[in-house]
Amino acid sequence: MKNIHKKAIGTGNKEHGNLFLSKDHLAFKQNYAWLLLLVFIAQSFLLTSAYARHDHDHGDGAHSHGEETAKTEEVKMQKSEAVSDKYEAVLKYEHLHANEPEKMTVYLADPVTNRAIAGASLTLSTSLDSKAKFGIIPKEPGIYEVTATFSRERTFSLTLAINGSNGSDMLLLKGINVGHTEAEHVHEESRWQEGLGDRQTWAVLGIGILIGLLVMFFAMKIRNRTLFMITLLGWSLFPLANYQPASAQHDHDHEHEGESADRPKGPLTDEFEVPKETQFLFEVLTQKADEGHFLPTTQLNGTVIPSSTGLAVVQPPQAGRIISLNVRVGQKVSKGQTLAVVEQTLDATALVSLQAERNTLEAELSVARKEYDRLKKIEDIAAKRDVSEAEARLQKAQDNLKVFNDIAPGGKGTHRRFPLVAPISGLVSPFTVAIGTMVGTGDTVFQLTNLSKVYVEAQVFEQDAESLTSATGYEVICQREAGQHRTRRVRLLSSAQSVNANQSQKALFEVENPEGDFKVGEFVTIRAQKKSNGTALAVPNAALSEVNGKPCVFVKESPEIYRIEYVATGHNNGDFTTILKGIHNGDKVVVASAYQVKMIFMNR
Missing domain, CATH: 2.60.40 (Immunoglobulin-like)
Known part of the structure; x- marks a missing residue:
């Protein structure tokens, strides 16, 4: 029975047992050899794929979209x-x-x-x-x-x-x-390499196959094959755990591909590009920052008021009714021009006085006419001087009677008329009277304004009072939405005539205003110019911008390259500001459309 069992398992017969073990050992080696080879090929392929994906994501020699x-x-x-x-x-x-x-x-x-x-x-x-x-x-x-x-x-x-x-x-x-340009050749070559694959990819795959063959050879020589194969398989399958995260990372990168494409490719710098067509569209202008004489100024605030001959009111001396209007609102009138005619209703006493005055004028006219006629008859023997005087008296008597008849038409009736004339030349302000309106004594019927010369009343504090009197010149500026009006035809009339409640002094300036640019009641700025105290680097105020609370200017480097320069500013005279630090003499700074250039810089 034992012999039969030994034969069955191949141990009783040495020749047959060795033959059986040899065949079993050979089959074992072949199976595990193919298994090892397949494992290393798969491992090499997965490592190559993961490497290629990682290289594509991080850009080591590859290109993102x-x-x-x-x-x-x-x-x-x-x-x-x-x-x-x-x-x-x-x-x-x-x-x-x-x-x-x-x-x-x-x-x-x-x-x-x-x-x-x-x-x-x-x-x-x-x-x-x-x-x-x-x-x-x-x-x-x-x-x-x-x-x-x-x-x-x-x-x-x-x-x-x-x-x-x-x-x-x-x-x-x-x-x-x-x-074809060199960049296009490089781009085509990179696409060809992507189509065939990278050399490193093929190298990793070949090394994996070679290692698999070597391990297979050594496995055939080791006796404890089971333990060796378990250890080897565990070590071989370990890199496969990294494949899934790499793939997930790759998918994650592609999900945010659009976001990464919009992000800057490198660190932000002070330089940025403004295409020439954009510069022409926004009319970006530059100017060299030059070092020269700088005129410091003292700035005051004031209000435009009428001059002493710039405002007049017209009031009737007697109560009456307006029967004629000869002007309209906004019309320019001359001094002495008739604006309206007022008719006065007379009482009994006034009528008696009027009749007496009429009789006097008629008597004067009658005497003057008789004297003139007498001298004309003896003109040959009369003195020419007497004839001329008689003629003048006759003409005056006729004029007086004519004026009286104009006031009291026909020399009869119970009404009297008198004109309202312009005391100054100027523009007629809005009025509220019409023909038939009753006006009383002292009522303001018309108001005339002459803006050819106006006054500016300014507030001056004690620390600025000395610079006001020692100034070399003055400038008045009015800022409106439609534009800026300024003039240097300014003269200081008086200063420190009175003190306001805030302890500021009042200064009065006379401004020539032939075009009427400055209106009564407007708020204006007065700049008192001081003497120049040396040279300084200055830029126009329009060139200054502010980024993150810091003053800055934009400097043109080349036709389409600009840079931002943060500066330390000094004195501001209203038109220019001195630059203490930040730019140099000769730098071309943006003086027009600086806001648009700032927005381009902020939205890089």
Whole structure:
């Protein structure tokens, strides 16, 4: 029985037992060898995939979608810049092909003021292509459309001849690429590499297969195969745990791909780009910051009041009814002009007085006429002086009677008329009377205003009183929504005549106002100019902005590059502010549309 059992298990017969064990051992080796090889191939593939995904996400030699888009745009729109003392030019173009008409755009501006140069005559040429043709058409102020045809592919330098408002000049525009550019070749090569796969990917896969073959060889030589295989399988499957997180990370990155594309590709700097077309659209202007004589000023606040001959009221001496209006509101009248006629109703006493006055005037006229007629009859022997005097008395008597008859028509009746005349020249202010309105003695019927000369009453505190009297000149400024009005035709009439409740003194200025820019009752600013005490670096107040509570200016570095400079400011004279620190003499600062440039900087 034991022999039968030994034969069954192959131990009773040495020859058969060795044969059985040899076959079993060989099958064991073959099965585990193939298993090990498959495990290492799978491990190498998964490691390669995870590495490729990680490399794609983090950009070690690869490109994200946002970077590809940026490179595509960079290749799509190219530019060349050139600057001289008279002009600055920016040439922009897309991909250019040889032997085809292509469109380019030239932006022409003043290098100091950044003002667009309109109406200039431009000519393009190149010495590297004798068959090249260029046509230039002005589109908008400072913008010129170019139609160019090149006969071959290469990098050109174009000569731009300019004849414009700043004179004649020539600029050299370098690096005009016609045909495939180096960036496009790099982009195509990167896409080819992505299609075939990275060399590192194939290297990792090959190393994995090689390690699998070596482990398979050593496994066939080890006796305790079971323990070895369990340990080896556990170690081999350990990297597979990292595959799922890598894939999840990859999916997470693609979910936020749109967000990352909008984020800055690098750290924010003080420099930023403003395209030339945007500068022309917002009319961004610059000016050099120069160091020169700075006139400090003392600023006062005041109110416009009428001058001594700038306001007059018209009142009737007697009560009556208006029977005639000769002016309208806003009409300009002269001194002595009749504004209206008032008719007075007379009582019995006034009628007796009126009749006596009429009789007196008629008697004077009768005596004057008789005397004149007598002298005319003896004119040959009478003195000429007597004749002239008689004629003058007759004329005066006639005029007096005529005036009386105008007041009392026909010399009869119970009414008397008298005119209301303008005491000064000026404009008629709004009034509320009409024909038939009854007015009383002392009632204001008309008000006339003359703004050719006005006064400004200002408040002066004690610390500014001395600078007011020692000032070299004065300027009055009125700020309105429609614009700013200012004049230097100002004279100090008096100062410190009275003191207000807040202990400020009153100063009175006389302002010449022939155009009527300053109105009565307006609030104005008076600047008393001091003597210059040296030179200083100053910029116009319009150039100053504020970012995060700090004063700053924007400086132009190149045709399309600007930078922000935080500055320390000094004295402000109303037009300019001194700069103590931040910019240098000759820097071109933005003086117009600084707010728009600030918004472009903030929204980078």
